[in-house]
Amino acid sequence: MKSIAELNQIKKDALARISGNNGFRVMVGMATCGIAAGAKPVFNTLAEEIKQRELSNVDLTITGCIGSCRLEPLVEVIDPLGRRVTYAKVDPQKAARIVAEHIVNGRICLDYTIGAALSAPN
Amino acid sequence: MSACKCNAHLDDPRAEKLRQIITKYRNTNGALIPVLHEAQELYGHLPIEVQKAISEGLNVPLAEIYGVVTFYTQFSLMPKGKFKIQVCMGTACYVKGANSILDKLKEKLGVDIGDCTEDGLFSLDVCRCIGACGLAPVIMINDEVYGTLTADQIEGIIRKYQERPV
Amino acid sequence: MNIYRAHILVCNGEKCNSQNAQAIYDEFKTQIKKNKLEEELTVVQTGCIDQCSQGPVVIIYPSGVIYTMVRIEDVTEIVTEHIIRGNVVNRLLGGENINLDSVIKSLDQVDFFKRQVRIALRNCGVINPESIEEYIAYDGYQALAKVLTGMTPEQVIEVVKESGLRGRGGAGFPTGVKWEFTARAKGDQKYVCCNADEGDPGAFMDRSILEGDPHSVIEAMTIAGFAVDSNQGYIYVRAEYPIAVKRLNIAIAQAKEHGLLGKDIFGTGFNFDLEIRLGAGAFVCGEETALMTSIEGKRGEPRPRPPFPAVKGLWQKPTLLNNVESYANIPAIILKGAQWFSSIGSEKSKGTKVFAVGGKIQNTGLVEIPIGTTLREVVYEIGGGIPNGKEFKAAQIGGPSGGCIPASHVDVAIDYNSLVQLGAMMGSGGLIIMDEDTCMVDLAKFFLEFTADESCGKCPPCRIGTKRMLEILQRITDGKGTAEDIDKLEILAKNIRVSALCGLGQSAPNPILSTLRYFRNEYMAHIQDKKCLAGVCKSLMQYVINAEACRSCGICSRVCPAGCIKGEKNVPYVIDQTKCIKCGACMEKCPFKAIYKNA
Numbered sequence: 001m002k003s004i005a006e007l008n009q010i011k012k013d014a015l016a017r018i019s020g021n022n023g024f025r026v027m028v029g030m031a032t033c034g035i036a037a038g039a040k041p042v043f044n045t046l047a048e049e050i051k052q053r054e055l056s057n058v059d060l061t062i063t064g065c066i067g068s069c070r071l072e073p074l075v076e077v078i079d080p081l082g083r084r085v086t087y088a089k090v091d092p093q094k095a096a097r098i099v100a101e102h103i104v105n106g107r108i109c110l111d112y113t114i115g116a117a118l119s120a121p122n
Numbered sequence: 123m124s125a126c127k128c129n130a131h132l133d134d135p136r137a138e139k140l141r142q143i144i145t146k147y148r149n150t151n152g153a154l155i156p157v158l159h160e161a162q163e164l165y166g167h168l169p170i171e172v173q174k175a176i177s178e179g180l181n182v183p184l185a186e187i188y189g190v191v192t193f194y195t196q197f198s199l200m201p202k203g204k205f206k207i208q209v210c211m212g213t214a215c216y217v218k219g220a221n222s223i224l225d226k227l228k229e230k231l232g233v234d235i236g237d238c239t240e241d242g243l244f245s246l247d248v249c250r251c252i253g254a255c256g257l258a259p260v261i262m263i264n265d266e267v268y269g270t271l272t273a274d275q276i277e278g279i280i281r282k283y284q285e286r287p288v
Numbered sequence: 289m290n291i292y293r294a295h296i297l298v299c300n301g302e303k304c305n306s307q308n309a310q311a312i313y314d315e316f317k318t319q320i321k322k323n324k325l326e327e328e329l330t331v332v333q334t335g336c337i338d339q340c341s342q343g344p345v346v347i348i349y350p351s352g353v354i355y356t357m358v359r360i361e362d363v364t365e366i367v368t369e370h371i372i373r374g375n376v377v378n379r380l381l382g383g384e385n386i387n388l389d390s391v392i393k394s395l396d397q398v399d400f401f402k403r404q405v406r407i408a409l410r411n412c413g414v415i416n417p418e419s420i421e422e423y424i425a426y427d428g429y430q431a432l433a434k435v436l437t438g439m440t441p442e443q444v445i446e447v448v449k450e451s452g453l454r455g456r457g458g459a460g461f462p463t464g465v466k467w468e469f470t471a472r473a474k475g476d477q478k479y480v481c482c483n484a485d486e487g488d489p490g491a492f493m494d495r496s497i498l499e500g501d502p503h504s505v506i507e508a509m510t511i512a513g514f515a516v517d518s519n520q521g522y523i524y525v526r527a528e529y530p531i532a533v534k535r536l537n538i539a540i541a542q543a544k545e546h547g548l549l550g551k552d553i554f555g556t557g558f559n560f561d562l563e564i565r566l567g568a569g570a571f572v573c574g575e576e577t578a579l580m581t582s583i584e585g586k587r588g589e590p591r592p593r594p595p596f597p598a599v600k601g602l603w604q605k606p607t608l609l610n611n612v613e614s615y616a617n618i619p620a621i622i623l624k625g626a627q628w629f630s631s632i633g634s635e636k637s638k639g640t641k642v643f644a645v646g647g648k649i650q651n652t653g654l655v656e657i658p659i660g661t662t663l664r665e666v667v668y669e670i671g672g673g674i675p676n677g678k679e680f681k682a683a684q685i686g687g688p689s690g691g692c693i694p695a696s697h698v699d700v701a702i703d704y705n706s707l708v709q710l711g712a713m714m715g716s717g718g719l720i721i722m723d724e725d726t727c728m729v730d731l732a733k734f735f736l737e738f739t740a741d742e743s744c745g746k747c748p749p750c751r752i753g754t755k756r757m758l759e760i761l762q763r764i765t766d767g768k769g770t771a772e773d774i775d776k777l778e779i780l781a782k783n784i785r786v787s788a789l790c791g792l793g794q795s796a797p798n799p800i801l802s803t804l805r806y807f808r809n810e811y812m813a814h815i816q817d818k819k820c821l822a823g824v825c826k827s828l829m830q831y832v833i834n835a836e837a838c839r840s841c842g843i844c845s846r847v848c849p850a851g852c853i854k855g856e857k858n859v860p861y862v863i864d865q866t867k868c869i870k871c872g873a874c875m876e877k878c879p880f881k882a883i884y885k886n887a
């Protein structure tokens with residue numbers, strides 16, 4: 001890195017990729033606690049489903065600890081309009097449905113959202 | 123303690139690897155601990171022969187190496203099981219009943235803390251917080267973490283490992 | 289894996305439930321079974337979907353049809369018409385009024401999150417920690433650029449000083465002042481170190497930062513290197529954190545590749561390099577001088593201070609040491625300014641603090657709150673209260689060096705000074721919530737076991753003193769304590785506090801002094817009445833079978849590992865107390881809840 005201009009160029013490109021490509025961004029919380037709660041198979045299922053359906057507008061990525069350990073594994077979906085949905089206690093089966101319903105059909109899986117997880121009796 | 127069964131003689135293929143590790147760190151400041159970490163990864167523990175080799179390679183007195191190895195709980199003089207069970211005894215886990223998990227493991231495996239089962243399959247240790255406190259109580263078997271445990275689940279988890287092909 | 293053709297969601301929120309939603313759910317299950325559709329369909333209960341005025345609500349996926357005011361009689365129709373024949377049941381549709389936008393869908397709408405202010409954790413859960421581009425996208429390395437291309441080291445130190453940032457590793461020493469000391473120290477070589485040893489068992493703030501945003505620490509250490517005139521840094525990480533180490537390694541490699549570490553950064557001629565050193569499982573290595581001895585490759589024993597690390601640290605050279613979270617705040621402070629930072633927090637303590645909230649609390653997890661937030665807000669509003677209808681008893685803060693805050697002080701504003709007044713300390717961020725089932729004497733014993741075990745053995749007050757205190761606590765929890773034991777504990781505690789070599793020993797008595805201060809009655813109950821009120825201390829408690837509730841099923845007798853429960857048909861079972869090992873297996877398994885703990 002030799003100049004701030006160079007840094008700013010990287011910033012611009014990365015921002016464009018993260019939020020500007022009219023696609024979905026799917027983030028899986030993969031810190032120690034997320035992985036302990038089973039985030040790896042969830043990530044793999046998401047990747048598999050996205051590949052099988054040949055979805056080119058989905059940016060699937062790992063992220064750090066979102067903070068809410070009790071609700072791990074957590075998956076966040078940000079749609080092309082920037083709307084965020086957090087899914088809690090996701091397992092591979094739920095992950096497959098999130099791809100099919102939310103990403104492909106644009107319908108949020110209400111029963112898996114964090115709001116549902118919090119208000120459901122334990 | 124009977125003679126060591128791990129064949130840590132220095133003519134086995136690991137000896138050459140150990141020499142490479144030592145060479146890699148020879149010019150690093152404070153090389154001893156990184157070397158011990160890698161050596162333990164290679165051998166599973168740090169028998170005296172390995173310590174001697176490191177002593178010669180790094181030109182550090184054996185007594186000092188032994189002092190370092192026994193100071194840190196991560197380093198072990200004894201062989202560990204094929205599956206290393208670590209029961210978290212951090213505060214979060216303790217408050218959430220880690221004791222009953224530990225008791226159950228002792229009962230099922232028939233060993234005490236720090237020991238290894240006779241078949242060499244499991245060793246049982248306690249550790250301080252693996253950083254998954256949100257899921258307390260937690261145990262770790264090799265690299266896998268099991269959280270929100272109850273004593274009931276222990277038997278099933280152990281069986282899963284017993285049935286794994288060796 | 290089962291992929292279902294359709295999902296039937298039945299709202300299980302409070303309002304819907306009061307209108308028979310549970311029965312509707314059960315009816316769906318029955319109907320589906322009857323029609324042999326279990327393989328294709330699944331019925332799930334959801335939390336409140338905020339259509340309470342029109343409940344009970346049923347949603348069918350994948351079509352997304354929403355039925356409102358469903359009655360149990362309607363279930364058959366929905367199943368036969370909608371599910372089997374594919375015709376929507378129009379008369380049950382909710383119409384225009386249905387709007388699912390108000391349903392809580394994302395974490396930032398939840399109380400747990402809304403009350404937090406994220407500075408140190410700003411990128412955790414937002415970016416991919418293994419991608420330097422994403423860090424850069426969110427203003428990463430801008431602070432470093434600003435510092436290297438437009439500020440002097442003195443200016444950098446001035447900003448950090450003015451921000452009011454205090455060390456987040458435990459002691460709370462003003463960070464800017466420490467930087468200034470190190471900058472002023474004379475030496476041909478200086479070092480910048482990061483304390484990522486995170487020894488407090490039950491705390492994982494630093495781990496989360498390293499796993500979620502490793503570049504922020506790298507950037508901050510480089511800035512520190514510029515400020516104190518050092519070209520070499522070390523990050524000392526616990527070996528128990530393999531994922532953090534892996535991500536740090538990736539991040540360092542990426543930073544080197546991009547020329548953000550190494551030689552001539554931003555073409556300014558400034559050089560800085562970083563190395564990771566692994567700990568090896570010794571709590572004392574979190575202490576600054578012990579940490580440096582450990583990086584040098586020796587037994588991690590502390591050294592007397594002075595000389596302070598700022599003068600003679602690693603390899604006897606001037607060394608700056610800060611905690612992970614302290615560093616993570618730095619880039620934000622540089623970019624947004626000291627004023628911005630000092631506008632957050634309380635009068636005397638600025639900024640935010642990350643806490644790892646665990647133990648007996650609904651929402652365990654990581655929270656970053658402005659300093660000065662009350663404990664009540666943390667426990668009840670962010671934490672969601674105590675599970676299973678139990679009472680909040682105390683919070684343990686600061687780990688083995690800290691103390692507890694009893695329920696009577698739940699309104700305390702959490703900052704460095706107020707906690708010290710209560711006999712606790714901010715610590716590094718472990719916050720363990722306890723309910724009525726925790727015995728405070730046992731808790732003190734737990735921490736003493738920890739410190740006695742982790743004492744490095746170099747100084748006698750700590751090596752011997754913690755052992756003696758532990759023995760006394762053992763006696764008390766065994767029901768063999770005497771009234772003098774409490775005096776002895778207090779004398780020992782005060783002596784160890786002033787005579788131990790390092791912070792480990794000096795703070796080891798804190799858990800005892802703190803529990804004695806607020807829960808002396810529990811100590812007395814153990815000593816005088818031979819009772820453990822929480823039913824934790826095994827020697828002071830018995831498992832007893834309530835003869836009236838016992839149905840003589842014999843399950844307890846079969847699960848008892850000691851074989852000490854006897855009885856026969858129609859005769860209540862009895863536990864032989866002389867043989868009982870108090871494992872509790874019988875109580876756990878008794879289907880009639882006839883076995884109880886007699887404290």
Ligand SMILES: Cc1cc2nc3c(=O)[nH]c(=O)nc-3n(C[C@H](O)[C@H](O)[C@H](O)COP(=O)(O)O)c2cc1C
Nearest residue numbers: 455456457483486487574575576610611614791792
């Ligand atoms: C026994 C003992 C253990 C400590 N453990 C840690 C630790 O795990 N992490 C940490 O950052 N500081 C720990 N400290 C505090 C450090 O000595 C030091 O004050 C701190 O790392 C300085 O960084 P700061 O000014 O940014 O807080 C410990 C201190 C003592 C006495």
Ligand code: FES
Nearest residue numbers: 210212215254255
């Ligand atoms: S206390 Fe057990 S994982 Fe932290």
